[in-house]
Amino acid sequence: MNTLRxxxxxxxxxxxxxxxxxxxxxxxxxxxxxxxxxxxxxxxLRHYIxxxxxxxxxxxxxxxLVLQLLSLALNWGVIHxxxxxxxxxxxxxxxxxxxxxxxxxxxxMILWGRFPYxxxxxxxxxxxxxxxxxxxxxxxxxxxxRLKPFTLGAWVVTALAFHTLMAxxxxxxxxxxxxxxxxxxxxxxxxxxxxxxxxxxxxxxxxGIVLALGRTSxxxxxxxxxxxxxxxxxxxxxxxxLFMASFMFPLLLPSLQTPDVLLRxxxxxxxxxxxxxxxxxxxxxxxxDHGQLEAAQSLSLGYWQTQRCVILPxxxxxxxxxxxxxxxxxxxxxxxxxxVSLYELxxxxxxxxxxxxxxxxxxxxxxxxxxxIYFVFCFxxxxxxxxxxxxxxxx
Amino acid sequence: MMPSNDPLIEFKNVNxxxxxxxxxxxxxxxxxxxxxxxxxxxxxxGKSTLIRCVNALETFQEGELxxxxxxxxxxxxxxxxxxxxxxxxxxxxxLFPHLTVLENLTLAPEKTLGLSRPQAxxxxxxxxxxxxxxxxxxxxxxxxxxxxxxxVAIARSLCMKPKIMLFDEPTSALDPEMIxxxxxxxxxxxxAGMTMLCVTHEMGFxxxxxxxxxxxxQGQMIEEAPPEDFFTSPKHxxxxxxxxxxxxx
Numbered sequence: 001m002n003t004l005r006x007x008x009x010x011x012x013x014x015x016x017x018x019x020x021x022x023x024x025x026x027x028x029x030x031x032x033x034x035x036x037x038x039x040x041x042x043x044x045l046r047h048y049i050x051x052x053x054x055x056x057x058x059x060x061x062x063x064x065l066v067l068q069l070l071s072l073a074l075n076w077g078v079i080h081x082x083x084x085x086x087x088x089x090x091x092x093x094x095x096x097x098x099x100x101x102x103x104x105x106x107x108x109m110i111l112w113g114r115f116p117y118x119x120x121x122x123x124x125x126x127x128x129x130x131x132x133x134x135x136x137x138x139x140x141x142x143x144x145x146r147l148k149p150f151t152l153g154a155w156v157v158t159a160l161a162f163h164t165l166m167a168x169x170x171x172x173x174x175x176x177x178x179x180x181x182x183x184x185x186x187x188x189x190x191x192x193x194x195x196x197x198x199x200x201x202x203x204x205x206x207x208g209i210v211l212a213l214g215r216t217s218x219x220x221x222x223x224x225x226x227x228x229x230x231x232x233x234x235x236x237x238x239x240x241x242l243f244m245a246s247f248m249f250p251l252l253l254p255s256l257q258t259p260d261v262l263l264r265x266x267x268x269x270x271x272x273x274x275x276x277x278x279x280x281x282x283x284x285x286x287x288x289d290h291g292q293l294e295a296a297q298s299l300s301l302g303y304w305q306t307q308r309c310v311i312l313p314x315x316x317x318x319x320x321x322x323x324x325x326x327x328x329x330x331x332x333x334x335x336x337x338x339x340v341s342l343y344e345l346x347x348x349x350x351x352x353x354x355x356x357x358x359x360x361x362x363x364x365x366x367x368x369x370x371x372x373i374y375f376v377f378c379f380x381x382x383x384x385x386x387x388x389x390x391x392x393x394x395x
Numbered sequence: 396m397m398p399s400n401d402p403l404i405e406f407k408n409v410n411x412x413x414x415x416x417x418x419x420x421x422x423x424x425x426x427x428x429x430x431x432x433x434x435x436x437x438x439x440x441g442k443s444t445l446i447r448c449v450n451a452l453e454t455f456q457e458g459e460l461x462x463x464x465x466x467x468x469x470x471x472x473x474x475x476x477x478x479x480x481x482x483x484x485x486x487x488x489x490l491f492p493h494l495t496v497l498e499n500l501t502l503a504p505e506k507t508l509g510l511s512r513p514q515a516x517x518x519x520x521x522x523x524x525x526x527x528x529x530x531x532x533x534x535x536x537x538x539x540x541x542x543x544x545x546x547v548a549i550a551r552s553l554c555m556k557p558k559i560m561l562f563d564e565p566t567s568a569l570d571p572e573m574i575x576x577x578x579x580x581x582x583x584x585x586x587a588g589m590t591m592l593c594v595t596h597e598m599g600f601x602x603x604x605x606x607x608x609x610x611x612x613q614g615q616m617i618e619e620a621p622p623e624d625f626f627t628s629p630k631h632x633x634x635x636x637x638x639x640x641x642x643x644x
Contacts, residue, residue, distance in 0.1 A: 158590060295489035298450050299503035300478035309502060313493045 019327060087358055094361065102353070102362040103369050107350035110366065113343045114187015115337050119168075119180065126165040130194050133158045134380050140387040159202075166191060184262040185342070188351075190373065192344040195262070199333040200269040204330075205323070207270065208277025215282055225280070233275035239336050241268045246340035265337055269330065276326045285311060317392040324385035330379045335353035345370050398511060401464070403420070403428045403590055404449055409450035411444060411614075419443050419455060420615040422576075428558070431591045433505040433601040436611040441592040445611070446561045449592060450481040463558060479507065482552030483561040484566050490536040496523070496547050497532045500554045506583045508555065515554070522550040526580050542573025551581055560584065598641060602626060610634045 049056040080097030083104075092097035105111075112123040133154055135244045136142055142151040163171070166187055170176035187195070214226035233241070245268030246261060288311050296306040335346035343351050349366045353359055402425040411419035419441050432440055435443045440498055447453040448460055451474040460467045462477050491499050500519035504510045508519070523529045526546040536544055545565055552560060562581065566574040578600050584603045585591060595601065601608050601622060608625040610617040610633065618631040629635045 057539070239624070289489075291485060291487050291489040292491065294452055295483075296503075297452060298478060298481075298483040298561075299441055299551070300475055300507045302475070307508050309506070310491055316492075338582065 022387060039095060051089050090362065097363050099362045100365060102365050103358050105359060106356075106366070107231060107369075109189075110188045110345070110370065111312040113192065113348040113351070114186045115191075116180075116182060116186065122168075122179065122182075123151050123189065125163045127194065129158050129161055129165075130198070133304050134377070134384075137154060138383050138387065140381060140391050143388060143391065145317075162191075162195075164274060166195075184260050187262065188343040188346040190345055192262075192337075192342060193331070193334050194377075196269055196334040196337065196344065197327070198328060199266050200273050201327050203266075203270040204273035204277050207274040209281050209312070211274060211278035212281035212285060213358050229242045230275045230278050233272055236268070238333050238340055242336055242340055244268070244380065258276075261342065265340060265342060269334065273326060273330050277323060280322035280326060281315070281319055283322065286313035286315075287318040288314045317389065320385050320389050320392075322379055328381055331378055331381070332374060345373065397463075400427075402426055403430075403463055403570055404592070405459075405461040406445075406448075407459040407461075409448065409455050409460055411441075411448070411453065411457075413454040418614050419448075420613075422458070422616060424609075424616070425617075426559075426590065426592060428590050428604045429588050431585050431589075431593065431597045431604050431607060432604040432609060434609045434611055435591070435596065435598070435601065436617070440611040441614040442611050444614075445561050446483075446592050446594055448557065450478050450483055452483075475507075479555060480558045481502045481561060482555050482557035482559070482619050483563065484545070484548050484565050486564040487601045488536070488541075488548045488568070490548055490551070491545055492536050495533050495535055496528075496539075496603055499536070499547065500551050503551075517555050518556075519550070522553045523547075525553065525583070527576075528552075540573060542576045545569060545573075545577045546580055549577070553584075556577050559590045559592065562591065562595065564595060564596070565593050566595065567637060598626070612637075 018168055038184050076096070080093060081100055082093050082097060085098050085101040085104040087101075089102055093099060094303045108117075108120060111127075115123050136154065137151065140148065144296060160171075164178065167181065167184075168177060168179040168181040170178070174181075211226050214222045215230065217226075242265060245264045249264060292310055292314065293306065296310045301310070334344050337344055338347035338350070349363075349370055353363055353366055402422070404424045404426040406424040409419055409422040410417070414525050422445060424432075424445075425520055432444065437444055444453055448455055448467075449462055463480050465473050467473065467477060490496075494502065497516065500522065501510075501512070501515035504515040504518060505512065506576075520529060520532065523532055523551070526549055528543055528546050528550065530542060531539060531547070536547065539547065549565075565581070566577050569577065574597070578597060579590070581593070581600070582604055605622045607619055608622050609619040610625075610631070612633055617624070618629060618634045626638065627636070629638055
């Protein structure tokens with residue numbers, strides 16, 4: 001039992017006598033607003049400069065540097081640049097200004113690759129369809145439970161339409177030939193980038209989830225297979241996976257009729273991406289409170305029921321940032337398929353400019369052009385992910 | 396058909412180790428249908444481990460555990476059957492945050508008991524009425540207070556129409572003001588004849604509701620007695636020490 005010394009007790013009693021109050025209810029009110037935002041900002045700035053002079057000087061120096069770089073870029077990219085498809089004008093402006101005419105001259109080759117010239121409108125339409133469905137998916141309202149089935153349906157329809165446009169016939173069957181057939185080896189440029197990245201994303205996601213569940217399962221054989229697969233695939237670069245998919249596959253199984261090179265490459269990228277997706281999913285699964293699993297088990301829910309109804313929906317919020325990170329990386333890694341003679345956006349840029357001595361010096365402008373295209377798609381993916389995240393966080 | 400005087404839960408010399416740590420020592424316990432057994436004791440004494448063995452959330456290395464006529468072991472089918480008859484209420488509620496209260500209650504009956512959506516919802520509303528929280532059916536758990544969440548958790552367990560209910564310190568995570576509303580629900584359940592195995596520190600509740608009170612310490616049962624005997628004349632020195640520490644507050 002805690003007892004106080006007599007001197008402590010009387011001191012405590014003295015204090016207690018003087019601190020006896022009764023309080024009335026205080027109504028809640030809104031927080032005080034800044035009287036004048038600009039003045040507050042200026043005051044903050046003055047405070048910053050006076051208390052941290054060296055940091056302020058450094059920031060000033062950095063700001064001047066950035067402005068200088070910006071003005072250089074503007075100078076080169078806009079003010080002294082040549083916008084017409086004029087070889088001689090570009091030649092004379094070399095070193096001083098950008099030659100955007102190279103884009104005007106070569107854009108068809110860069111964007112559509114080796115697709116037959118007359119049929120390139122099909123490539124263009126296919127890409128527009130993808131852009132449309134991506135724009136639709138950015139809107140968070142497309143993923144509400146009411147509209148989700150329509151959004152998913154739209155994706156399926158777009159995928160089929162895309163393939164039909166590129167191949168010329170529905171599902172590639174000769175029976176449904178609408179336009180002249182184009183062999184998959186000739187598919188290139190932006191459509192190829194989109195097929196490879198979006199296709200592998202769509203296939204790698206379920207595979208990655210299954211791998212993650214397998215890796216965390218109680219069955220030792222399943223767990224070992226998944227661990228070996230994930231570690232093996234993560235240990236090799238994508239380029240070697242593509243190499244093996246394209247060249248080793250026919251060598252090892254010569255009797256088998258080798259499937260389409262595009263299919264093999266898509267499979268290779270899918271299997272590669274699935275290993276990374278699996279780890280992101282596993283991280284998300286581990287982030288879900290263990291009590292959720294126990295509650296589901298004590299309600300006699302089976303393994304798959306628990307994963308589908310309880311664990312995975314909660315893991316999703318933790319998984320999305322990492323997964324979208326992977327997807328954005330895959331989107332840009334597709335440029336490696338040049339090694340197997342498939343010319344997606346980066347490869348077709350090389351095709352367009354390497355062979356033409358007149359326009360070859362302006363590769364920088366070409367790269368900036370496709371960088372802008374990559375940025376648009378990657379930023380869209382990133383926005384979709386942010387909107388999904390914020391929707392999940394609101395609950 | 397199981398004869399009616401067979402115990403519903405029977406521990407026979409159950410021993411459990413976590414690695415080298417002897418967590419449960421020679422547990423011998425029989426619980427008949429309709430009994431309310433309260434288990435108390437210091438933390439780390441194995442109380443939660445013991446009740447978690449009943450619905451196979453924990454496994455044990457030695458001994459035998461028979462629940463509702465089924466011998467618990469590695470057989471998943473047996474475990475599933477047992478889990479349909481045994482429901483558990485957790486200290487941290489463990490409600491599914493991404494589902495509404497109603498969906499929390501109908502999920503398991505629909506998936507494992509095979510009830511249709513209207514049937515499951517009817518049962519859910521019945522149980523919500525029983526725990527006096529019907530008006531919150533369409534809210535999400537995060538919008539409810541702790542006491543309301545725990546009552547929803549109890550309702551969720553009741554929707555499975557269990558024979559046995561396990562309570563693992565159900566009021567320990569609650570504000571003092573909300574403890575009574577949850578205890579009231581548990582008292583109603585006890586009066587209705589539910590077999591309850593409860594780990595709790597609420598001695599008032601134990602005195603009014605228990606058929607038996609068990610003290611556990613260091614993984615073993617120390618003393619087991621009806622509440623009148625347990626609280627007024629404890630026989631084991633450990634029990635006496637435990638009760639006198641309680642009285643000091």
